[in-house]
Amino acid sequence: MTGAAPRRRRPDLRRLVRLLGQRSARRFTLLLALLAGFALLLLLAPRPDPAQLPRLADSLGGYAPPAAIVAGALLLVALVPRTFVTLAAGAVFGPLEGAAYALGAALLAAAIGFAVGRLLGRDFVAERVRGRLARLDGWFTRQSVPGVITVRLLPIASFGLVSYGYGTTGARLLPFLAGSVIASAPTAFGYAAIGAAVSSPGDVNWYAAAPASLGLIASVVIITRWWRAQRSAPR
Template sequence: MWRVVATSSALRFGMLLFLLAGFGVMLLLTPLPDPATLPHLADRLGGFAPVAAVLGGALLLVALVPRTFITLAAGAIFGMLPGALYALGAALLAAAVGFAVGRLLGRDFVAERVRGRLARLDRWFTRQSVFGVMTVRLLPISGFGLVSYGYGTTGARLLPFLTGSVIASAPTAFGYAALGAAVTSPGGINWYAAAPAALGFIASAVLLTRWWRAERRTRATLPLK
């Protein structure tokens, strides 16, 4: 019976790897459109444009398209403030989908095999607060979609993960949406509205510094082997 369960979890984990590999190949072979050519899409979609922006952006993030491009495009199409909000909505939805897929396809496989330091790392993810998720999101370790899949394979809780993901995404959402809006209407951007991005970058630096110091204190208290 145990072998059947182990084989099933291995097959699901293989499906996850195959899915990510397929997204990676598709990303390499499919050229991204120029954000400057996208604003006419909002006119064609009319009142459905915001919904399409959130759903389409989420699908692209799940397919490992960089969040930078999606936020630039949202700013170019809708303007800075609406574009930033739609990009954050897409990020929230994509984080939930990526987490769910990672949990469904990869969690059992990982939980059955983690040992030693990997087990301690998994327990760290399980205990993580919103602050911990924000710290990981702000580290330049991987793309938005890939981190979402990875979190799903750990014991992390969904609500802190989603909350931390959105908070960590907010600064760059406003900043890149402002850049995208400047592409299509350079004279119509109120750059004071981009202040949340600047404050967010400062907050990011503070968070990373606090995390680094906390890690140093933790290592200093660990018993020597």
């Protein structure tokens, strides 16, 4: 009697594994459909009038900064280019405040995209990656902040799409968020200063864009040190 019990459980175990695989495939399909919907919406949606943004911010009063951060994050999650979001923030709030709000939106969007990718895509990827893809997934799992900065600075995909992709890997959340903000800092200050210059050319102090150069230098130093450590590490 004791030897017959495991035989009865084996079909149930296989059925459970098959059911979990089907659920992960459905969630991954939902993730792909979500991304396709965002891409289609990005192509078909009417473009907002930038001249209306300052009036909208004035009407919100003290709620304008948090509204800008949340709205910017939602736009980034919907695959809107971060350049547009940062330029708009600079045009409305000025170079320094606009850059700060753009970075806040980037941080929130990175967290949302990572969470959605982890919820809908991680199980599917973990169950099916083999060979080189499995080694690549392991590389993402071991990644620290400099590795995230390196990937963020590569022109491979939009900010939101990279966030979704990271969620499907074994990457850790905190290094991903820190690397995302650091990599976004140089262009955030630079594009915010440009946006402010376009909206009010005579009122912009271009020294406000100085943090962009500092962030760029810091990013280069971090990436160089990480690259040297990778080359010196045993294979």
